[in-house]
Amino acid sequence: MLDLAWLILLFPILGVLINGFIGNRIGKKQVGRVACGAVGLSFLVGVAVFAALLGQEHGHTVTLFSWIAVGDFRIEAALLVDQLSTLMTLVVTGVGFLIHVYSIGYMAEDERYARFFTLLNLFVFSMLILVLADNFLLLYVGWELVGLCSYLLIGFWFERPAAAEAGKKAFLVTRVGDFGFALGVLLIFVTFGTLSYAQVFEQAPQILTAGLATAITLLLFAGAVGKSAQIPLYVWLPDAMEGPTPVSALIHAATMVTAGVYMVARTHVLFELAPASMMVVAVIGAVTAFYAATIALVQNDIKRVLAYSTISQLGYMFLAVGVGAYAAGMFHLTTHAFFKALLFLAAGSVMHGLAGELDMRRMGGLRDKMRTTYRTFLAGAAALAGFPLLSGFFSKDEILWRAFNSSIILWLIGLVTAFLTAFYAFRAVFLTFWGPSRVDDGVHIHESPRIMTTPLTILAVLAIVGGLIGIPHLSAIEGFLEPVFASHEAAHASGVLEWVLMALSAIIAIAAIILAQYMYLVNPGLPGRLSERYASLYKLLANKYYVDEIYLAVIVNPLRNFAGFLSQTFDAGVIDGAVNGLAAFFGRTGAETRKLQTGYVRNYSLAIVLGAVILIGYVILK
Amino acid sequence: MIPSSYYLALSAIIFVIGVVGVLVRRNAIVILMCIEMMMGAAGLAFVTFSRYLNSLDGQLAVFLVMAVAAAEVAVGLGIILAVFRHKETTDVDEVNLLKW
Secondary structure: OHHHHHHHHHHHHHHHHHHHHHOOOOHHHHHHHHHHHHHHHHHHHHHHHHHHHOOOOOOEEEEEEEEEEEOOEEEEEEEEEOHHHHHHHHHHHHHHHHHHHHHHHHOOOOOOHHHHHHHHHHHHHHHHHHHHEOEHHHHHHHHHHHHHHHHHHHOOOOOOHHHHHHHHHHHHHHHHHHHHHHHHHHHHHHHHOOOEHHHHHHHHHHHOOHHHHHHHHHHHHHHHHHHOOOOOOOOHHHHHHHOOHHHHHHHHHHOHHHHHHHHHHHOHHHHHOOHHHHHHHHHHHHHHHHHHHHHHOOOOEHHHHHHHHHHHHHHHHHHHHHOOOHHHHHHHHHHHHHHHHHHHHHHHHHHHHOOOOOEHHHOOOOOOOOHHHHHHHHHHHHHHHOOOOOHHHHHHHHHHHHHHHHOHHHHHHHHHHHHHHHHHHHHHHHHHHOOOOOOOOOOOOOOOOHHHHHHHHHHHHHHHHHHHHHOOOOOHHHHHHHHHHOOOOOOOOOOHHHHHHHHHHHHHHHHHHHHHHHHHHHOOOHHHHHHHHOHHHHHHHHOHHHHHHHHHHHHHHHHHHHHHHHHHHHHHHHHHHHHHHHHHHHHHHHHHHHHHOOOOHHHHHHHHHHHHHHHHHHHHHO | OOOHHHHHHHHHHHHHHHHHHHHHOOEHHHHHHHHHHHHHHHHHHHHHHHHHHOOOHHHHHHHHHHHHHHHHHHHHHHHHHHHHHHHOOOEHHHOOOOOO
8 A cells, every 4th residue: 555655646736737727628616626536535545555554663665766866876756655744644635625625615706716726736746745755855846846836825816916925925035944945955965975864864873973963954944944934034924814715724824834843853863963953943933932922912813813823833843843842743733734724714714704804803793693613713712722622732732741841941931822822812712703793884794605614614623632642641643653753752751740730731721711701802991901001012012023124124125225236237337338338349449440441442452562562571581 | 695683673663663553543544554564564574484494384374464464454444434434534533432
């Protein structure tokens, strides 16, 4: 069965070809079927692979063909099917399938329907390449392809300037990180002479010095920082919300943005050799988690709350892999894919029911009018908040526990962030679904069609029970991933302390929910008064710490001015000047020398005579 | 027996007269005649060397020079005639359209 893993890649690319070439002719219904069918079949193959992999000790390499062969240097287009990549495959295709189904309803009215599904399938294909790659080069190919798909899908409604700008911003900002990533891959090649995971990881302990390992891992991590929207390259993700909501759910919540976490987990052998890099990963993760959560507190756009929440949760994952808890990081990645995709899709359903409204100040009271959306959103928000026994609770708690064992400060940051998370999650719930209705008159509020609510329901179930795969001490996911992370997972130092901490985070989550209820339901005037009282702090948060403005002033504008100087002054003056100057020089020379052509015959004959005299004189006097 | 150098000196004198004539005269017919003189000078040099070297090659070349000269006069006079019909002059300084 494992040899058939290439089928996982085949179906999405077939979907791309069919929808891309004849999508406009076969009608919307068929387009939707093809796209969903492709991802669904991939998922089924993934499940079969997963089943075949159970109980196996080692991963399996499926070589498709020899891609590059120069002398001794070979790069195979090969898939590495092991526990880690299979888990990612299941997340990508499983959550991806549900989002595809949802999109059939969400995008039903769009005129570029076939284009949308083509790109969505292309994204799934690219992400699967990234996940299943067996060497760094193929990983890089997938890495760039998902970036391209992200760009195309953020700017899907490119007639809106904001969407086109957002797509460009996402592409350029991640480009900065990707450059570091490319350098890291090159450094690996220079150091090891090979790019295959197996060979690199095998030789790493002998070849790598601490400095070299730190350099390689930090460069790789730079790519992760860009792709997974961590400080300081997170600025593209909130803007990426300009894309269609299913895109936000699939790419900017569940899958692509987690590629960085996956990459760090995949190359954990290298990171283990560079404790300094591990520290950097953990600290950036923790700081990002806290930082983004504070911004999410005051956002009024429901999708932006979720976007900052995604950045924050990705920070948790990096915190986990940074302290060496790879399985915990992958566990949170999985549960986050469930509940964050759910939250985005539910938010999309709200938009759908409110004619595109995104501002939570103009929602409220939707609880009774959109029952399914409300229930599923509540399930997602509770899971995000870490409500006891839901999926987010187990995964976040696992991360906090491992962070606690590593550093009290990191744990404390994580704990405070957990409080903020629960608060903003339920702030969104209360503002959107509870309280009096603040919806504009004339908007016909309606529940979304079945094709949209069914995926929501399935995801809600997953968000609720998904945590059961990672219950402490009985963790199925940790056991499953053990062959990949073997000997790197420190043994659980269990004890009373762990349960105390777990209870503490449960209390914190519930306290935050109660506080949110008090502020937004019991005493709705309070947030306004608070924001007036602490006006400067509120303004700082509402303006996202002015980071966009700072980047604009410090990086974007100087670069833009420099480019303007190059194009206006340097290009026109120096480059064009050289070309035009050369032409003018020959023009003037010609204008002068042509005066020799007098038209008088005797001048010409004099020249002939002089020439003859000189030639003969030369011959005689030589 | 007159030495060869006398003939050669005469040939050179005639040739230089021809060259100077071409350079300083303006009448196209005079210029043509000067060219004929240069040809004649060349012919004289050929015959001189033919006698000096006891070879007939030089005399052969003279026949060639005379033929060329005849042909050249025919063409040259034809051109001068055509120009005269057009511009009513044989002054080469007035025929200077082909210039910058």
